[in-house]
Amino acid sequence: MDIQMLMARPVKEYMTSELITVTEETPLNKVKNIFDSNQIHHIPVVDVDRRLKGIISKSDFLLLLDWGTRLGLASSQVKNQLLLQSNIASDLMESSVVVVHETDPLGKCVDILKENYFRCIPVVDREKKLTGLITMYDLMVIAYCPGHQLP
Numbered sequence: 001m002d003i004q005m006l007m008a009r010p011v012k013e014y015m016t017s018e019l020i021t022v023t024e025e026t027p028l029n030k031v032k033n034i035f036d037s038n039q040i041h042h043i044p045v046v047d048v049d050r051r052l053k054g055i056i057s058k059s060d061f062l063l064l065l066d067w068g069t070r071l072g073l074a075s076s077q078v079k080n081q082l083l084l085q086s087n088i089a090s091d092l093m094e095s096s097v098v099v100v101h102e103t104d105p106l107g108k109c110v111d112i113l114k115e116n117y118f119r120c121i122p123v124v125d126r127e128k129k130l131t132g133l134i135t136m137y138d139l140m141v142i143a144y145c146p147g148h149q150l151p
Contacts, residue, residue, distance in 0.1 A: 006106065007105060007107030008105050008107065009106050010104065010105065011105070011106055011108075011109055011132075012131070012132070014106060014142055015133060016134070016135060016138060019044060019133060020043060021044045021046045021050075021130065022034070022089050023048070024053055024088065024089050025088050026045075027084065028061075028064075028084040028089065028091070028092060031084075031089060035061060041059075041120070042057050042120045043055070043056045045090070050129045051130070052097060052099065052129075052130045053090075053095065055093060055097050055120075055122060056089060056092055060094070064092060065080050097122055098112055098118070099122045099124045100112070100122075100134065109121055109134045113136060113139070120133050
């Protein structure tokens with residue numbers, strides 16, 4: 001398949017759809033546990049109807065831990081634990097999120113990621129409910145993995 005045909009394919013064919021999500025009220029210590037227990041770099045924040053409210057990146061989370069403390073010191077770990085227990089996902093999430101729709105072409109994602117230096121884009125359906133994420137990793141697998149079978 002040539003690149004133009006690939007870039008015209010719908011996002012839903014390539015997105016990651018098995019996601020770990022949190023709500024706006026989720027304590028940040030639970031967010032930490034999710035990042036620590038999973039090899040993920042983004043946690044979507046959704047409401048009870050699975051509508052996207054924001055996203056927490058691992059980079060932003062680690063910057064929060066590093067802010068005002070030094071990672072690794074015992075005193076820093078105590079301060080960070082208090083910080084994580086007293087804040088919730090809505091305190092850290094990015095709420096101005098660029099999204100794509102399941103039927104948008106993959107090329108639109110490439111353009112958005114390239115132009116904005118994002119590492120992922122949430123994918124929503126027509127009701128704005130979260131259905132997946134398309135990540136830089138997903139695009140690398142599509143483009144560079146030898147033997148990867150395209151549909």
